[in-house]
Amino acid sequence: MSRIGKLPIAIPSGVEIKVNDENVVSVKGPLGELTQQVDPSIEVAVEDGNIEVKRSGESKKEKSMHGLYRSLVNNMVEGVSKGYELKLELVGVGYRAEVMPDNVLDLVLGYSHHTYIQLPPEVKVEALSDKRSNPVVTLKSHDKQLIGQVAAKIRSFRKPEPYKGKGIKFVGEVLRRKAGKAAGK
Numbered sequence: 001m002s003r004i005g006k007l008p009i010a011i012p013s014g015v016e017i018k019v020n021d022e023n024v025v026s027v028k029g030p031l032g033e034l035t036q037q038v039d040p041s042i043e044v045a046v047e048d049g050n051i052e053v054k055r056s057g058e059s060k061k062e063k064s065m066h067g068l069y070r071s072l073v074n075n076m077v078e079g080v081s082k083g084y085e086l087k088l089e090l091v092g093v094g095y096r097a098e099v100m101p102d103n104v105l106d107l108v109l110g111y112s113h114h115t116y117i118q119l120p121p122e123v124k125v126e127a128l129s130d131k132r133s134n135p136v137v138t139l140k141s142h143d144k145q146l147i148g149q150v151a152a153k154i155r156s157f158r159k160p161e162p163y164k165g166k167g168i169k170f171v172g173e174v175l176r177r178k179a180g181k182a183a184g185k
Contacts (some may be wrong), residue, residue, distance in 0.1 A: 029080025
């Protein structure tokens with residue numbers, strides 16, 4: 001991981017970085033603001049329009065923390081400047097998605113009831129349903145960890161099954177399909 005940690009992070013225009021005495025990194029940009037507590041063995045320095053992440057020693061733990069915190073700070077900078085987007089596809093007959101007021105996502109997934117999920121205010125959601133194609137739920141946020149957690153929670157309501165491929169999957173995800181029992185004879 002130390003090769004990743006050595007790479008400098010370029011600061012795009014419109015992004016402000018602050019590092020306080022308690023080793024808390026704050027990144028503010030056009031899409032929002034994020035903070036991250038950094039391990040005391042790692043030093044974050046802002047110099048010449050770049051962010052440098054340095055470690056104090058050569059132990060295995062410090063080397064792994066070096067790469068980890070460099071990646072976390074890089075994700076924060078990219079998130080507040082460009083943002084992140086994840087798309088989920090609902091595969092199945094009668095599967096639907098609808099965005100309700102107050103950032104609530106209403107999912108119809110083949111159960112006897114609707115599934116509702118209250119999304120955090122940092123995550124923006126869109127549901128697109130066209131005829132002759134599967135419904136697609138698009139999640140947008142500046143926080144990579146949060147958007148991944150929300151997408152995993154939505155996917156957990158109906159994971160894709162290996163025989164017909166029904167369920168909630170990421171757009172572009174390749175599923176490992178199994179042959180049915182008739183194929184064994």
